[in-house]
Amino acid sequence: MEAVEVESKGSHGGDGDRRTSRNDRRSSWGCTLLLVNNCLQNTSYFGLSTNLVNYFQVELHAGSKSAANSVTNWMGTSSITPLAAALLADSFLGRYWTITLFLVISVAGYGLVTASASAALQSAVFYAGLYLVALGGALSPVMVSFGADQFGDDESERGKQSSFFNWFYFSMNVGSLVGGTVLVWVQTAHGWRLGYGIPALLSVLAVALFMAGTSGYRRNQPPGGFPATRIAQVVVAAVRKWDVEAPDDAAVLHECASDDGVSTIQGSRRLVHTDQFRFLDKAAVETEGDRRVRPASPWRLCTVTQVEELKCVLRLLPVWACGIIFAAAYTQMSTTFILQGDTLDPRLGSFRVPAAVLSVFDTLSIMIWVPLYDCVIVPLVRRLTGNSRGFTPLARMGIGFVVLTITMLLAGVLEVARRRVLARHGTYIDADGAEYVPMSIFWQVPQYVVVGAAEVFTFIGQLEFFYEQAPDTMRSVCSGLPSVAFALGNYASSAIVAVVVRATARGGRSGWIPDDINDGHLDYFFWLLAVLCVGNFGAYLVVARWYNYKKTVD
Incomplete structure (x- = not known):
């Protein structure tokens, strides 16, 4: 029996090692696709944005001031939409489906921009496509987070994760270089239809590559709900208990008594209590009133993890x-x-x-x-x-x-x-x-x-x-x-x-x-x-x- 047991353990260990190796290869392949995808997205974006002021002047017959304002307004919108995409990913859809949705939106945007080169309603079609690109191209914070999710939390994985951030930024700059030089030259030498058609094709390729890596992605971070609500609950609960003394022993705070390491917030690990911003700890102090009402309202009693999120x-x-x-x-x-x-x-x-x-x-x-x-x-x-x-x-x-x-x-x-x-x-x-x-x-x-x-x-x-x-x-x-x-x-x-x-x-x-x-x-x-x-x-x-x-x- 002992020999059989040892053999069984060895076989199980070998299968585990092979599964780990297989998962590592799939994760590596998924990260590679994400980096290529990021490069394609930035090539398309900078191929559109770098020479955009000239399109307004030449094709839409806008004056210099109007063209400049149109570009800055669009770029301002492009700076705001990434936070909207990030909030949607963290709160409701998750990162994978947010990326999928916004990539499809960007394809529609680049398609309309390309069609505007010969459309009868040129101005209307172009503006519609341009702002769809501003919305669909707002993926950098979601994409970088999704890429970093492909790695574990142990020390060896953190080194690989750090390397991923380096190469993510590298791929972004390769895309900006190609888009801001090669595609601008195509627009100047061969016209807007081809100059904008190439970004449209690259956006389609980006969708295809992202979907191709689906089986290799780790999708272990579910959406956790609207974070502003949890933050507001901590503030309200702490203010309500302004006259309650925060304990010196954090072990008596709500959630700390549990030793299962599981947070009540979906997709979140439990956070260790810290001594900074101790006023907020009042939100996790369980009073007699909280004990009489079960379950206690999160607007009166918050978990330590919820408090530490705000910290x-x-x-x-x-x-x-x-x-x-x-x-x-x-x-x-x-x-x-x-x-x-x-x-x-x-x-x-x-x-x-x-x-x-x-x-x-x-x-x-x-x-x-x-x-x-x-x-x-x-x-x-x-x-x-x-x-x-x-x-x-x-x-x-x-x-x-x-x-x-x-x-x-x-x-x-x-x-x-x-x-x-x-x-x-x-x-x-x-x-x-x-x-x-x-x-x-x-x-x-x-x-x-x-x-x-x-x-x-x-x-x-x-x-x-x-x-x-x-x-x-x-x-x-x-x-x-x-x-x-x-x-x-x-x-x-x-x-x-x-x-x-x-x-x-x-x-x-x-x-x-x-x-x-x-x-x-x-x-x-x-x-x-x-x-x-x-x-x-x-x-x-x-x-x-x-x-x-x-x-x-x-």
Whole structure:
């Protein structure tokens, strides 16, 4: 019997190992399809958005101001809809069905945009398709959360999960590079029908690839219901019990007495009690009134996990807020960097390089830094820290903050050098009447390359951090928080510029950022941004030190 029993155990172990290996291969195949899908989606999106203002002007005969407003309104909508998709995924549909639904919507949108090239109701059809794309293409936070769901919670799986975030961002940038260059060239050289038809075909392919991986996806995260309701219940219950004393012993709080590790919230693991925001613990104190009414109303008595969900969100907010100043400095790549580049010598042989094109070096930098980080930096740091991911997400984001500060310093140094060349040699006017400082525009390349490094550390670190530290049933929504910080960062940048212009252009002075920056001091503006970055990093260090990582009852 003993021999038979040993043989049986060995056979069972072998079957388990084979099943685990088979599941790992299926999960790996599913993640690969998700990365390709993400690349296709971004190729389609940037193939549509990059040259969109020209379509409004050429095909819809809109004026410059109207075309610009139409594009910014559409892009604003595209920034809001990801949170709607994330909320739908976390609350009701789940991530798989949300992705499926929104991919189909995007196919309809790209189809209408393509049809508008020859439709009689061109404007109406185009706008309908455009806003369907804004809705259907709002999948980044849901897609990244669904991809991260394919990995387990043990330490070895976390290393693979961290790698997935790197390659997700990589695939996004490959798509933006192809869409913003190749597809824009197709639109210019071969017309809008083909230029928009290719994104439509790619969106169909994205649906097909996503569906093809269905059998390989892990779909073990069910929707947990509307999170705002649970948060409101904690606040209301805590306020109702404002005169109740929060106990020092967390074991007496509602749910803590249970040792089964199961949360009453569908799709959520139980969370370990933390001492921060102790006022909210009152919501989980069971009073005599709660004991008399069974079951107790969740508006009077909440579980510890429900309370800790709100605490998780509150802890995330300061980290999220530090990303706003980061985004405000980062967005200079599409504003003041271009203003600076417009004054430099754009010639490369017989070609002229527009200043805006240099942003391609940011994308190329990302495409170099991601494999370098994943394949070289992480293994080296892992040996030093013993952490399977190399850096913790908080440390990784902090490094990105420092790197972006270096970018602002580089831009300021280049501006000082540019002004010196301007003072010594003046400006040069070529045969076409273009005026520029006799200094190559390619001196800007280093600052674009360093921006790419900052993105790899901070933006990808944000993807990983907000997914990992969010409550289980709010991961898609919290994964969308960095995009909100990015949008607010753009508004903050506009506000900083407005304040600087008003403060420095008094008394007839040209100020730091005049219409002709040769008369201004753009270097001072870059120094200001560097100081803001340093101050923001200091605040981030305080927040990171205060931060209490989420723990589950396992």
